[in-house]
Amino acid sequence: MRFKDYIYENSPIYVQNLFCTAYGLIEKNKRFSKEFFTYLEWLEESQYWGEQEIYDYKLRELRQIYQHAFTTVPFYKEKYKKAGLSLNHIQELEDAKKIPILKKAEIRKHWKEMVSNKSPDGKLYPRQTSGSSGMALDFYTTKRSINFQWALWWRLRQQYGVNFGDKSLSFIGKITVPIQQVNPPFWRVNKPLNQHLVNMQHIKDENIKFFIDYIDQEKFIFFSGYPSIIYSFCHIVESLGLIIKNPPKFVFTGAEKLLANQKFCIERVLQCIVTDHYGFSEGAGNATRCKHGNYHEDFEFGHLEPNQKTLLTPNTFSGEILATGFANYGMPFIRYNVGDTATWTTEKCNCGRNSSTIVNIDGRNEDFIITPEGLTMKIHSYLFKDTKEIQECQIVQYKLGEVVFRIVQRPGYTTWNEIHLRQKVRKWISSSIVVNFEYVDEIERTDSGKFKAVVSYIDINNIEVHI
Ligand SMILES: [Zn+2]
Structure with missing residues (x-):
């Protein structure tokens, strides 16, 4: 863990909010000049x-x-x-x-x-x-x-009548609320951007009522973030038969492909416009x-x-x-x-x-695995930073509850890399999923010669029938 992350995670909530605000000020100056x-x-x-x-x-x-x-x-x-x-x-x-x-x-x-x-x-x-x-x-x-x-992303938002500075809630993969925190608030506030932040690790059955009360109270104009995370939230709300009284007016997703089943579920639960961009x-x-x-x-x-x-x-x-x-x-x-x-x-x-x-x-569906908690996740974006000892890695999911990391090693690869990857999976993806490793000299390509980052034998479009 980087020293900065360590300090953040071990600070009281009000200090974490100050960190978010400081980050917001820097980003505001950079993005919105x-x-x-x-x-x-x-x-x-x-x-x-x-x-x-x-x-x-x-x-x-x-x-x-x-x-x-x-x-x-x-x-x-x-x-x-x-x-x-x-x-x-x-x-x-x-x-x-x-x-x-x-x-x-x-x-x-x-x-x-x-x-x-x-x-x-x-x-x-x-x-x-x-x-x-x-x-x-x-x-x-x-x-x-x-x-x-x-400016491109804001042009899309303005098209729907969102005003610059409107209050939003972002569903992100980066850990803003430390994973070990078991009581609310499961959100942090970035004041300069009028943006509240939640991360996916706290979106689970036992916390969902806290999220709903919070959303009802804050009256957000729009949600933004990874479609798989917003979907996970909506999926739980729906499966528990709960209602959000003050949903946002819009949901803007990005970074991953917005799957049809995700879009329909988000629309049903939030009763609002759901749209995305490709970037x-x-x-x-x-x-x-x-x-x-x-x-x-x-x-x-x-x-x-x-x-x-x-x-x-x-x-x-x-x-x-x-x-x-x-x-x-x-x-x-x-x-x-x-x-x-x-x-x-x-x-x-x-x-x-x-x-x-x-x-x-088209080609983004295959990047998903499914966690034991039923979340669909694009996992490469979180795991493979600082991994110079790995030449290539393919993630294979044969069944729920387990993933296999098929790795082509580079010089310097040690069991420490295994430990590090397992830690990252526990932190970013799921605390209960089993991670196994398989070492190969090369990773097989598809018939058309394409490398597949994730090979899943689980049909993500019919995830409900599997969990
Ligand atoms: Zn058009």
Whole structure:
């Protein structure tokens, strides 16, 4: 445990709230600067641009980031020269297709050489995310990129009439309320963002009445967070036959795919609008769901294109998502293979937006395991930070109550890693799930050559029948 986490967890509740407020102040300054409001205002208008206007904008942005990468990022310069590309390669949007794809493995190896030696956006912010192969991915972002991405998320909220600063409750995976705490309050408050926080570990049958009283009293305008956590909460409320008198007006989910059964359950219990957006921490693209149920590429922020395109019907096609971000000039991501797949349609959406329409983000379901408590969880995001001794890990769930970590070791791997992983599972996922280990020389790929981060023999869409 990091010293900072130790201090936090062992502090009284009012001090923890002060920590949350201090964190809120720092984040508020970072996310919601003057530029954020400028972006937000502009985005309100740009979302209804015509096709030609969008095309011109994207071509200009793509050319600009490509040339910037070519001239100021040693990694890209070498890569593109090797591919026989010139500085003036981009003449039309279609030319993007000849740019070599950026793979996660390359970023892991070369991320320090991917930094621009002439970034116009100043300070770089280090970030870490865990990729679908279970290995941590380090990268840098900039304040401009952070502001832009938050402006996209707030554009979605404003579309539904949420005002900046409205009171919200966030359902998160990060431990804000220490897991050993057995009595309420199971929430903390981040005052500068008017955001209350709960973490998934306390959402269980015996605590649910405390949560309901608290929600009824606070009258939140919206909930946000991981769909699997909000679903778990709603699922318990429903199964115990309880009622929430003052539900929020909206639920905005992100970070994971919002599954249909989760959406229906949340709508039944909270009687409100439930919607989501598609995004990823690397910040190289985003897609927002409109009121007609489709996702629209947020073309202002990045270009999303299909790789290995498969035609499904004359009007729909699927492919792996390749993303080119327009906002991060500190460490550009160009044709980055995110690891998700999507289905696009060429039909126009009735909402009036002309940006590309995505009918479904497919490849995320498989990231889930189910805990003995009946929670569906995307577990890679919490577990595989600081795990340099692991080359690859696949999590296999054959039955409820147990998970098997299938690991390809790297030099330095010891039994300490097993202990550490078990501790993390107990802390983040479930205190009662059994964790077993299996060591292999390589992890088998699927017939199409894909690595599967999670192999589950349990049907998550019919979770009710299994628990
Ligand atoms: Zn639409």
